[in-house]
Amino acid sequence: MSQSLSRALQILIELGEGERSLDQVAASLEVHKTTAMRLLHTLEADRFVRRDDRQRYHLGSRLFALGGAALAQHAIRDVAQPHLARLAAETGGQAVHLAAYENGTAIYLAKVESTHAVRMYSRVGLPAALHATAVGKVLVADLPPGERDAVIAGIEFRPFTSRTIADAAGYREVLARTREQGWAEDAAEHEDFINCVGAPVRDEAGRVVAAVSVSVPDVILPREGVRALVPQLLAATEAISADWAGRSS
Amino acid sequence: MSQSLSRALQILIELGEGERSLDQVAASLEVHKTTAMRLLHTLEADRFVRRDDRQRYHLGSRLFALGGAALAQHAIRDVAQPHLARLAAETGGQAVHLAAYENGTAIYLAKVESTHAVRMYSRVGLPAALHATAVGKVLVADLPPGERDAVIAGIEFRPFTSRTIADAAGYREVLARTREQGWAEDAAEHEDFINCVGAPVRDEAGRVVAAVSVSVPDVILPREGVRALVPQLLAATEAISADWAGRSS
DNA sequence: TCCTTCGTTGCACATTATGCAACAGTGATT
């Protein structure tokens, strides 16, 4: 592992939260300001960071150039987009997400924002806990057993709410049910007062390549009302799967 | 400057062009594969790269998380978006861009794609040469003289076409005309057969904070026809400037 | 089964990253 590279990556992550001065960066990294400055100048040389008139550091344009390239590499996103929009409309303007598995976590690839005032917080690119979200359960449920075991072994069962699944045994039961019924739910397990249902997008060989979810705050629909959206969710994921299969061949 | 960080950043840039194996990355960096592997693993640990089942490396989800954050830091983009869309529609479906200055270059922040079959190539996040594009000229023209001199001194007058401005003296004349008329053009200087006009977006103190351009291939409109779009372009930039001023206060 | 290719690990040392001290620049205050 490369220490100075790790430091530089921490700089980028921190700048994602807002601009910083050289001193702030150095303090945050717990290094001398000269060290921080050299890392920042290297990042600046390739447009990963930029400086403004007041010597404040910000994320640079290379990030959005590469961000666009990284998203473009998830081709399923383009295929799914119209279906996600339709699903959001059909479910009364709820938030709809597309997620994929990456390195022990679920990653939001696309999102249709809720039209309601009360919303859940999420952002494209941010991870979602495999054990606490509907998309996470869907992505893990259909993995080949050896792979699934390895993923479960790496999960830290962090309790987001009092309802979050607390251990591997409980999680395995939920995954078995997910496989059986073909969809999963998050019943206020990731966030109090928010319920989600999720279902898989499959490739032509039947492998799960992504997951779609509909998220609804309690004040808009109770849990049973969210479950009633499952048929529409399944229709959407089936349509995406068909389009994805058609595109891949 | 940090050598190992530079290497890692080159890896990210290269992965933006497509997936790579460890050996390919090592060859490209001209380092031993162990060195490349350690950098890749460090990048992987923070989700900057991901590996697929066949050990191929791809850009990771952190890039689109930070890409989104970097774009969100350019707040003018949100303000400009509806105006860009209207301008594109009013000009018969031409390509419309919003760009800002960063580190010696113009950077595309937003783009409305042309509805025509014949198009120019561009992408959000990619740089555009200050001397060869309408947005570049607009961004440099109104800089304070000392700052403008420093920027011009750093320009390498690369000839994109036979019509590209060849030296600082020629560029200064064009900048003076840009200031005088309040807009700039790129008459097949960046790309053969493509003409653009660009105009400034200003903040409430009158400083140029961004530039908007309309780009049209010759086969759709000759140069005079593109110039005829300037009134609409100016109306759009004035509307964006007004909204930006309203938002900043 | 054997061979080839590719990714990984451990070790020693070469090279680079680091921090210190001093300096330069800027803005605010007297």
Place this chain on the structure above:
DNA sequence: AATCACTGTTGCATAATGTGCAACGAAGGA
């Protein structure tokens, strides 16, 4: 105008980390 405080930058020496080598293990193909 002069001084002070703060922040960014440069040069130098050395400490520490990055690097490449050799060996190994895993996977796929013949």
